[in-house]
Every structure is written in structure tokens, then in C-alpha cells.
Amino acid sequence: METISLGPFAVMSNGAIAPRQPHPAPCLRFAWRGRACRAELGAEGVRLAVDAARIPSTADPGADRRRAFSALAQLPASLPPGWQARLLPDHRIRVEAQSLLCAPANPIALVSAMVRFVLDLDPWLDRLEADGMAAMRAA
Secondary structure (H helix, E strand, C coil): CCEEEECCEEEECCCCEEECCCCCCCEEEEEECCEEEEEEEECCEEEEEEEEEECCCCCCCCCCHHHHHHHHHHHHHHCCCCCEEEECCCCEEEEEEEECCCCCCCHHHHHHHHHHHHHHHHHHHHHHHHCCCECCECC
């Protein structure tokens, strides 16, 4: 089967896509509600991530850091099964999920997984904002 190269992807004549090389895994960067997101295609499917919010700085006037850290502590248990939330050293909150793609993967399946992720993510973004955590805006 003949393939063409499209960035880090190999595209087959039937429309299927695959990483041209396993490391680093190819990814698509996109934004949702102003937040930086990424979809990384691998052999096991697509790994999705978003920098959902950040804990307010002590320099932010009126910041309720105690409330933000309390909300963050409760976040992982409330996320859908298989999702993870973690606090990065710079106080960004990253939410990650894994989605299986039927082999061979194709662009429609990849975009569908990305759309499902961000739509499922929306209630948690609202919750983080309501708990005083600022959105991490995409560059």
C-alpha cells in the first residue's frame, strides 16, 4: 500500500494514518475555550491533554488559593474513569485522557476522539473556574 508523508504522519491510500516514527509520537495541537490542548497519536490510540487552569499566584489580588487547592484535591476522583489530573510545577493543572482508536486509525476517528474529549471536559472547566482557578490561555 502506497503512503504519503504529512508532517509526522504516514497517510495510506485508504485514508488511514499512522505515526511515521514512534518517538516522539506525532501530535496535533489545538485550543478549546482558549486553552492549549494536544492529541498525541500512538500505537495504543490517542492521548489527549489540556492545560485546564492554574492555581492562582500569591501575587494575585483576592486569590483564594485555599479554595483552589481544595477543589484540585477533589478533582481526580470526580473525573471520568481513566482520566487523570495533575498539578505541574508551574501550578498549571493538566487533565489527560486516553482514547482507543480502531485500527487502522483515520482522521475522522482522531477528530471524533478530540471532540468527545473537549465536550466531556466542559463541566470540569466550568467547575475549575467557579472554584477560582484561572484559565490557562493558549498562545
